[in-house]
Amino acid sequence: MxxxxxxxxxxxxxxxxxxxxGLVQHGYAISPGYVPLSLVRALREEAQLRDRQGxxxxxxxxxxxxxxxxxxxxxxxxxxxxxxxxxxxxFLEGLESLRVAVNRSxxxxxxxxxxxxxxxxxxxxxQRHLDAFNGxxxxxxxxxxxxxEGWQSQWGGRLRLWPEPDAQGVASEVEPRAGTLVAFLxxxxxxxxxxxxxxxxxxxxxxxxxNTTADWLDPPR
Numbered sequence: 317m318x319x320x321x322x323x324x325x326x327x328x329x330x331x332x333x334x335x336x337x338g339l340v341q342h343g344y345a346i347s348p349g350y351v352p353l354s355l356v357r358a359l360r361e362e363a364q365l366r367d368r369q370g371x372x373x374x375x376x377x378x379x380x381x382x383x384x385x386x387x388x389x390x391x392x393x394x395x396x397x398x399x400x401x402x403x404x405x406x407f408l409e410g411l412e413s414l415r416v417a418v419n420r421s422x423x424x425x426x427x428x429x430x431x432x433x434x435x436x437x438x439x440x441x442x443q444r445h446l447d448a449f450n451g452x453x454x455x456x457x458x459x460x461x462x463x464x465e466g467w468q469s470q471w472g473g474r475l476r477l478w479p480e481p482d483a484q485g486v487a488s489e490v491e492p493r494a495g496t497l498v499a500f501l502x503x504x505x506x507x508x509x510x511x512x513x514x515x516x517x518x519x520x521x522x523x524x525x526x527n528t529t530a531d532w533l534d535p536p537r
Contacts, residue, residue, distance in 0.1 A: 473512025
């Protein structure tokens with residue numbers, strides 16, 4: 317790994333501690349500048365290249381037999397990360413450090429990460445939702461990294477967070493600025509992606525528990 321100016325793997329303990337403290341106190345945590353700009357640029361360039369090559373698809377909701385595409389709920393396009401490039405490996409290595417730290421401090425049993433690039437075009441959105449409901453998909457901790465250098469507040473595209481499923485008042489809104497990492501409890505924190513006037517890049521990921529049994533592989537391969 318390179319030093320912390322060039323790789324997520326060099327993120328110091330203070331940033332990890334800050335994320336864990338936020339999860340304990342609020343169920344979510346926001347860390348601006350968590351990922352170095354050099355890595356953010358490499359990830360965004362890869363997303364743009366893969367998009368030009370036609371690798372992105374309209375995002376769906378649900379998993380397996382109930383997976384469906386519904387643009388009334390969300391209208392972004394996604395492409396799954398599979399550790400195929402150096403930039404992906406550096407990013408995923410850093411999130412592995414986060415997984416270990418969270419398990420050590422909070423005993424959450426985070427087992428495996430699934431993640432994808434996401435592109436929201438002008439006007440695209442994702443309505444209020446939970447990433448998991450009563451353990452229906454094994455997701456425990458959600459993370460979002462933003463890849464938008466020079467983002468302006470008037471362009472919109474914020475992530476809106478509520479403190480609990482039945483809450484009416486908003487807890488926080490996050491600008492999708494390059495390098496900002498957001499983490500939140502998948503079953504507890506509803507969230508929404510607001511429409512923007514510019515194309516908006518991010519990586520979304522979910523740490524999952526291990527639900528594999530003798531006759532059921534989860535997550536599927």
